[in-house]
Amino acid sequence: MQKLNLTITYLNKYKFNLYTYEAPYYEKSWIYIVWVLNNDKSKFSLKYIWKTDDLSNRWMDNHNNIKCFKDNNCNCLWFLEINSSKDRTEIEEELIKTQKPNCNILLNPNK
Numbered sequence: 792m793q794k795l796n797l798t799i800t801y802l803n804k805y806k807f808n809l810y811t812y813e814a815p816y817y818e819k820s821w822i823y824i825v826w827v828l829n830n831d832k833s834k835f836s837l838k839y840i841w842k843t844d845d846l847s848n849r850w851m852d853n854h855n856n857i858k859c860f861k862d863n864n865c866n867c868l869w870f871l872e873i874n875s876s877k878d879r880t881e882i883e884e885e886l887i888k889t890q891k892p893n894c895n896i897l898l899n900p901n902k
Contacts, residue, residue, distance in 0.1 A: 799869060802889070805882065807869035818845040822882050824869040825860055825894065838863050839894035840886045842879040859894035 797809040807824065823846065825839035839856060854860070873879045887895050 801869075802886075805871050805886075807871045810868050810870060818847055819872055820844050820874050820876070820879060821846055822871040822873055822879055822886070824886070824892075825865045826867050826869060827863055827865050828867045835867075836863075837890055837892050838865050839892050840883060840890065841895075842873075842883040844876075856894050863894065 799807050799809070801807055801824075805822075807822075820843070822840070822842050824837060827836040827838060828834075838860065871882070873882060
């Protein structure tokens, strides 16, 4: 996985690392955020938040929300490695609830 040497502390408590969108993904326990990053890397637009135990079998064409990613020209990912399943679920729910990313809303309109 290619790290782009950028980190962000999100909501003043979660430190995410930026990786390329096309990179291979490993069997790790992540919270991941799909973004659109403009060409000069000065502005991000958040599109999707989720948790996973293994992103390698869910990414790109196998992802259930790939159409929204492509329609929005998503091009980067922020990852936060969290080993506890309970913590991943709590963080994911908090981030989706507070940030309301449009690809999450399209996938689950009642949340």
